[in-house]
Amino acid sequence: MDSQPGAGRQAGEGARRTLFHGGVLSALGHRDYAILWTSELFSNVGTWVQTAALLWLIKNVLHSNSWVGTVNLVNFVPVMFLVPFTGTLADRYDRRALLILSEVIMMAGAFALAVAASFSVDNKAVILITVGVIGVGVAISFPAWESLLPDIVPREDVLNAIALSSAQWNAARLVGPLIAAAILAFSSPAVAFYINAVTFGFVIVALFFIRPQRVPEPTEERMMHGVLDGFAYAWDNRWMTYLLSVLSVVAFFGMSYIVLIPGLVQDVLHRGSSAYGVLLATTGLGAIVGSLLVSYLIRFVKEPALIQGSFLSLGIMLVAFALFRPFLLSCIASFGCAVSFIIAGSAANAMLLNRSTRDMRGRVSSLFIIVYVGISAIGGVFLAYLSDVRSVPFSLALGGAVCIGVAALVITFPRLVGGDSTTEAVTL
Numbered sequence: 162m163d164s165q166p167g168a169g170r171q172a173g174e175g176a177r178r179t180l181f182h183g184g185v186l187s188a189l190g191h192r193d194y195a196i197l198w199t200s201e202l203f204s205n206v207g208t209w210v211q212t213a214a215l216l217w218l219i220k221n222v223l224h225s226n227s228w229v230g231t232v233n234l235v236n237f238v239p240v241m242f243l244v245p246f247t248g249t250l251a252d253r254y255d256r257r258a259l260l261i262l263s264e265v266i267m268m269a270g271a272f273a274l275a276v277a278a279s280f281s282v283d284n285k286a287v288i289l290i291t292v293g294v295i296g297v298g299v300a301i302s303f304p305a306w307e308s309l310l311p312d313i314v315p316r317e318d319v320l321n322a323i324a325l326s327s328a329q330w331n332a333a334r335l336v337g338p339l340i341a342a343a344i345l346a347f348s349s350p351a352v353a354f355y356i357n358a359v360t361f362g363f364v365i366v367a368l369f370f371i372r373p374q375r376v377p378e379p380t381e382e383r384m385m386h387g388v389l390d391g392f393a394y395a396w397d398n399r400w401m402t403y404l405l406s407v408l409s410v411v412a413f414f415g416m417s418y419i420v421l422i423p424g425l426v427q428d429v430l431h432r433g434s435s436a437y438g439v440l441l442a443t444t445g446l447g448a449i450v451g452s453l454l455v456s457y458l459i460r461f462v463k464e465p466a467l468i469q470g471s472f473l474s475l476g477i478m479l480v481a482f483a484l485f486r487p488f489l490l491s492c493i494a495s496f497g498c499a500v501s502f503i504i505a506g507s508a509a510n511a512m513l514l515n516r517s518t519r520d521m522r523g524r525v526s527s528l529f530i531i532v533y534v535g536i537s538a539i540g541g542v543f544l545a546y547l548s549d550v551r552s553v554p555f556s557l558a559l560g561g562a563v564c565i566g567v568a569a570l571v572i573t574f575p576r577l578v579g580g581d582s583t584t585e586a587v588t589l
Contacts, residue, residue: 188322193313193371200367202329204264207360209337210344211271213441214353217345217434218278219288220423226553228285230420230545234538235289239296240303241535245388248304248527252520256312259305261368266298268361275354303534307514307526312373320511324456327507331448331499338445342438391524394517400579401513401525404468407567407577408509409532414563415475416502416533417540418482418556419444422495424545425553430488443492447499454500455507465578467508473568475501479561483554506533512579 189195219229250259274291306326314322344353395401422444426437458467478497485491510529517525544556571577 186321186325188314188318188325191314191318193373194310194322196367196370197313197364198325198329200363201326202333203363204360205330205333206337206340207271207357209333209441209445210341210353211274211357213338213341213438214345214350215274215292216420216423217341217437218350220427223285226421226424226545226548227542229423230542232288232292233420234542236292236296236299237535237538239293239300241531241538243297243300244304244527244530244535245391245524247301248308248391248523248525248530249388250301251304251308251523251526256305256309256523257368257371257373259301260309261365263298263302263305264361264365264368266301267295268358268365270295270298271354271358271361275351275358278349278351278354303530304523304527307510307530308523309373311514311522313371316515319515320459320507321456323511323514324452324459324507327503328449328452328456331445331452331503334445334448335442336445338438338441342434345434345438388524391521391527394521395525395528398516400576401528403577404509404512404579405528405532407472407571408505408529409536410567411472411475411502411505411564412532412537413540413543414560415472415479415498415540416506416537417544418479418498418560420541420545421548421553421556424548425491425557429553430486430491432488436488440488440492440495444495444499447496448503450496451500451503452507455504458504459508459511464508464512465575468505468578469568469572469575471501471505471508472564472571475505476561476564476566476568479557479564481561483557483561509533509578 189198215232216229219232220226247259270291273294274288277287277291310322310326311319340356341353344350344356395405422440423437426432426440430436455467475498478494478501482491482494482498485494510526510533513525513529514522540560544560547559548556
């Protein structure tokens, strides 16, 4: 099979290319994906409303960049430790049922956070435990969602589905912080948390209306064996190990910069919650553009080249972010950072999913999630602590320098990002 994404769509098939059939929105031409995509958009707006409000609340209550990074990390600690197991579950059981379970858990956690905020409970342990519970739901959700995509769209539209899912997540990232900024200006963080809790209901209802084409067959194989098989599969396909390794470094030093934004706004730019919401929103806008751009570029540029270029541009944008002081230039740098890390993540994710056998996709997806989400959260704590010891610009500049160094490495040795013939796509 041709290794180029979309190679299954031959010109001689006779079907006319349209926006929803072979175009940039082709995945939305499939009913189940369109239903889930729409419901997830509402839910993710709520998630970003809560995320923006929570990080701002922590910065203002505890007055520490390190605590902002720590709370963000706790949200993803369950991802790092549980996702290899939840990825195995996604390969063995009904992914739709797993998603429903994850939405219920996250809804309960959001309601608990809202109640705590309503009664002005600022106990660190309460906040960390509640955020951790939400993280358990996230750990179940991520691999189930990623591995469900090939079950509700045909192979030739998988990359488009990944890109549109990323665009939807980041459209929410654009709208959510603006809503959060308005809530913080005129109300309280508790309102933001209640809104998020309600939005999970949209996804739960939508999940009852979809019918995946394939449902995994339960197996009696022991869970730990399944988890270890996932690691062994990545190790045997050595290009996966290389790709995940370099992505880990960039995630740690580059993609983790989000937790520095509250400190940057308050301590460097000397602005308030409105500027914070706008800066986060420009990050979301950049991520939307990056998601749509990668869906277009993938027709002409191979994934390894996209990864190499996006690593380099992320490093350059982070250095610029560290140097800029005018608010408009900071917004431009934030936009550029988001475009870069979304292209890198989408291209890497597409390579891993399209080049894995179906029975391993949940576990391969879990490894990507550990790197893309978990490692970046750990990096966020490190950079946030460093910003307390030195400064926010110092942390941003360090992250940028490392990303530029990694980019130089993978350009020199393209095999590190699958730039050879060993990454042929597999047959379903």
